[in-house]
Amino acid sequence: MQNNKMAKLAINNGEKYRKHPFPKHPIIGEEEKKAALDVLNRAELSTFIASPGEYFLGGKKIKEFENLCTEYFKTKYAVALNSGTACLHAAVVACGVQPGDEILVTPYSFTASATCALMNNSVPVFIDIDENNFCIDPKKIEEKITKKTKAIIIVHLFGGPADMDEIMKIAKKHKIKVIEDCAQTPGATYKGKLLGTIGDCGLFSFTESKNVTSGEGGMLITNNEKITDIVRLVRNHGEAVVANQPRQYKSIILGWGYRMTELDAAVGIEQFKKLDMFNKERIKLAEYLANKIEKEIPGIKPCLNNKNGKNVYFILPFKYDEKKIGIPRDLFVKALNAEGIPFGAGYVRPLYLNPIFHENKHFALKHFAEHVNYDKGICPIVEKMHEKEVILTLMCRPPATFKDMDDIVGAMKKIITNKEELLSSQKS
Template sequence: MAYISTLSKLALLGGKPIRTRPFPAYPVIGEEEKRAVMEVLDSGQLSTFSASRQGFLGGRKIQAFEAAFAEYHGIRHAIAVNSATSGLHAAVAACEVGPGDEVIVPPYTFTATATAVLHHNAIPVFVDVDPVTFCMDPAQLEKAITPRTKAVIPVHLLGHPADMDAILAIARRHHLKVIEDCAQAPGARYKGRLVGTMGDCGVFSFQETKNMATGEGGMVITNDPDLAERARMIRNHGEAVIAGEPRKYLTSTIGWNYRMTEIEAAIGIVQLKKLNTLNRERHELAAYLLDAMPDNPGLTYPLESPQIDHVYHVFGMNYDETKTGPSRARFIEALLAEGIPVGPGYPRPLYHNPLFQERLAYGKQGCPFTCHLYGGAVSYAKGLCPVAEALCAQSALWTFVVRPPATIRDMQDIVTAFEKVWEHSSALTKENNHEAAIG
């Protein structure tokens, strides 16, 4: 472990920071991605969704990306879309969730997990998360099921797989569809199985911060041919184009334009080839931190149970100020001053947002919550999911920089800064007390 002089003052209190250089930029884009993009630009075929059945299935790169993604997952169908948000919505619709149906989601996730449900005029019902994995707590799931429940969306959050065996057992017992939100976890495994392959379908994001990145983009995967065909139609204006027949402009379901471009698909093909390596590098950096971070009774590091392969989209810690002294906000401020990008993660559980508190989805009359097709009584009351509320309000501590091209040398700075701030935490606590006295 690095030695920190007891004399070195915290940067927050006027001392020298551990690090002034920024952490290396992400994503990792190499010559192969650049060549792949140029090839598409030179071909002049930028989208190529068109009137024929072939065109309905997307351009050459899209179809190649879908085939490679399906093969990587050992699954029959992959449908490329322009984001995970559109993929989640397409999945909700393709699972035939209807207006007023309830869909169970965790509240400790990105907005899109829940808004994809609202996009289809269905009602998100929030179920609390596990304090260690940050993923949906199966023990809470069954209690939230009502006769209106049609589906559940477990999220593999921060790269850690949700407890799928328990979730699937409950879902199957109640005939619920399972849509895995894999936006933060491509390549993660639960008991040897890749995320996205266990439920009825899985949805991925390739937005630029994700473990594989195409700028924007997403993918829906499934073994169900009907679900796949519905998702393809939803992606393309709801228009069905039948092989061997001319286009009839026949719109047989509501659809959107959720199509990916050839440029994104070309980058995706290259990034997918690198995914295992990129994830392994994340894992090595995380393993270094798990070994070298200071023992601190108030800090819990990510859990690596032997049943899972974590892909560390985020290195997520738990902070307990009753054991550390300084508040989480003060601890973060001190680390930021030392040049280490850390943050508190999601600021509030999703249902604390005005969207849910004031029911502001469609129009001003509370639709879809007040829709006569619903008639249920979903609760978004404060206190609904105490674990998620505590993670947001006081305990989660995240850093995004545990990823390539960062190296062990970069991780050493993180360790040194945590050691330094930990060693000087009484100075921060005094500051807290001072603030409290004058506040």
């Protein structure tokens, strides 16, 4: 069937259902352009100076961005860094986790949510997920807590919240620090509370794919002064740059170059002002698409995770029922991609299956983790979701429209209607 001129499906060289790409993301407006130009005109591109004075804790735009975040999240502190990954690493250090200590984490996330432990020579211990929200399953946490457990990293995945009440109860009981990775959930809530404000600290990523972007960038928020001081040190080579102290050229802890630039901050500020507006659009698009698929395509079930709070739909996931649809999941997604619809089968592989945990073992794993299992099978739910059930899209984001969402449904229907062609083409 591969070269059959009569083929209807694009995967078999038929005509594509959608011939033009989805609208470009991110949306960069006049405000971002003007703000970036102002920084260039001032010729102050970074202005972090590790001595007392106006730029002690960064330049004008860094402080403005941090203030915007403390106002929005109503936290005492916000510290701008140059990525979400830098925030995760700094959070691990600032929470007092030592080399050899253990950090509980989900296997279903971007790699940095777990490798931040390794950056500190600490040991990530994976907890399986709850298939209703794709985040850590609180019922599986306590069995993994040991004397060495010092922190838990909660990743609020795809735009919606983890089950924070249960998680906080366990963390309190065992005196472990809670780091909320909100890279995918800026502006989302759990029972009325903004994500990132529930644990000991929360962090965001402003990399280009995210709900708001500064190109690259991150923000850590907290009410804890000690965490704030350490994150500021980690950001700036560990040199004592704490407010109101003269420069001593003294590296007091190990630090890195995690400073955000003024340009990134300037763009990030203008984007962040639009966060609620962008999120509103995401919610409209995601709910529209979810409703339509729910009604029109039995066998593909939207997972909205919006019962416990506001979901801001960084990604919209669905559960795919291979028996009902009658097409293997990965083949369905391949055919959908060929029709011009960006969709993924699964998300990222469960993090413990990455080579860094096996053939290219990291130092901390060799020296401190003999007792920790990273084998296939340790988290069956995440493996089932990734390998068999989850399909997902990033396309529910402005400036996409309902018409773009209609194309997703139309292309899915086209594939299902032409199932026989698809299946027989795979045999030949």
